[in-house]
Amino acid sequence: MTKKILLATIFSLSILISGCAKWVDQGESITAVGSSALQPLVESVAEEFQSNNPGKFINVQGGGSGTGLSQVQAGAVEIGNSDLFAEEKSGIDATKLEDHRVAVVGITPIVNPKVGIKNISLANLKKVFTGEITNWKELGGTDTPIVLLNRASGSGTRATFEKWVMDGQEAKQAQEQDSSGMVRQIVKDTAGAISYVAFSYVTSDVQTLSIDGVKPTDENVMDNKWIIWSYEHMYTKKSPDSLTQSFIEYILSDEIQENLVTKLGYIPVSKMTVQRDWEGNLIN
Template identity: 35%
Template sequence: MKLFKSLSVAAMAIALITSSVSVVGAASSLKGKIVINGSSALLPLTLQAANEFKKLNPKVKISASAAGSITGPQSVRKGIADIGAVDWDASQDVPGFKKFDGQVAHKVAVIPFAAVVNKNVKVDNLTTKQLQDIFSGKVTNWKDVGGSDGDIIVVNRAFGSGTRVNFQMKALAGSEFLSKGSNYKEVKSSGDMKTAVETTPNAIGYMDLVYVTSNMKAVKINDVAPSEANLVNGTYKVWGFGYYMTKGQPDGATKAFIEYIQSSKFQNGSLKKLKFIPISAIK
């Protein structure tokens, strides 16, 4: 009887090992090349997912770059990218941008955006009206919004940025941006925004939470902090879905990569560690 049990356990172990090997083998047989372009806000997520996916599928090559959201669906339309990462659903019209016909939008993340200031700024909370006045150039000194005396330096993202689209629509309620002046800077990417706010005294800008560092401060908006809990409970309004755009329905390695980034394992693991919020958290 003991011998029978031992043989049974061994047989089960061999079966499990064989099953595991076949699953790994099936995964690793996937081949192809995926080119991703677009949102710099989504780039950290894309790079992390690509790193994990390539370990599981070593025969798949993935290249990713970020030059702003609008370049994502543009690259897909031109046929130079398989996936366009964008901070809005580019299959629909949004203020300032017409929809990209024939493209399919795949939700991959919830992105919290925040108004951020240089660490020397003594302001912790701003109202919608104060943000509108600052980013339009109507208010130019921090003392006028509860801070210390100092000229406000406005840092803005260039036109075509998905972060800009979301911040303008949701933090500024559609109010227009300042576009020039001695107290105005314009940057091309989330990384550039991070550097500008970190190194420019009295600066204010905006970015997704992934890029916020100890050398800056994410301020409350209307007394509500930019946190996952506040976003999920509906009190923090400055956020958007991140999308992967494809020309029609994807297949092969592209389809498998999108499914991987949408999987509960990635959404509740690496995605959350990067300060994004799982798409399933928004009902």
């Protein structure tokens, strides 16, 4: 390579790098962090958004709802994804954040398919997680010890499950995982295992459990027959930058809500026949 060509190449690269820096400086790159239950939807929407908007970059990460809320409050990221209302999380000032509810997700207990049961009472599900019931044969299943698996303490999925199942009682200490995908994998591979995931993470190699005869379906979430559900929130500062606002508007657009949201196992907020406030009270 001649000296002239080398200098020209260096000059071109410097322009390219400078241009990329300029995109970031102008707010052309944003980051969304938090809920792993919401992560698959945000990642898929981000891919479509970037395809339709060249030069716009949406970085999506997990880490749990607590991480999402604390990071957006601190200004470290533009969007905090959460299964929880900001009011539910200690140390978060909800008055400084804007709540964008982009979907609803049901959360279901899942078990290894060989445990031998498909239905459980809410009371017995609670006893399983407190450790009062320790073998599946006590519930009419196989003679297999129960293996508990929890999400990590900052998880919105865990907080929602405990709110509606544990009713303030302490769950037995058990193995914890940060990722819903890893939870599903461990339940699939571990005899006697039980945990819980968002509907969007359910696959045919794990068994969902009905509760008191009610199946974990979107239809049962919509009218609150299935009570273990949460809104999927994307929190921003009160005055988000233009790219953040555009991305939020895109995920709330009819096209995304009517197609991608449903396809990925979530429920559009518009399809809910009930609403809940941050304390869990029905408001209509």
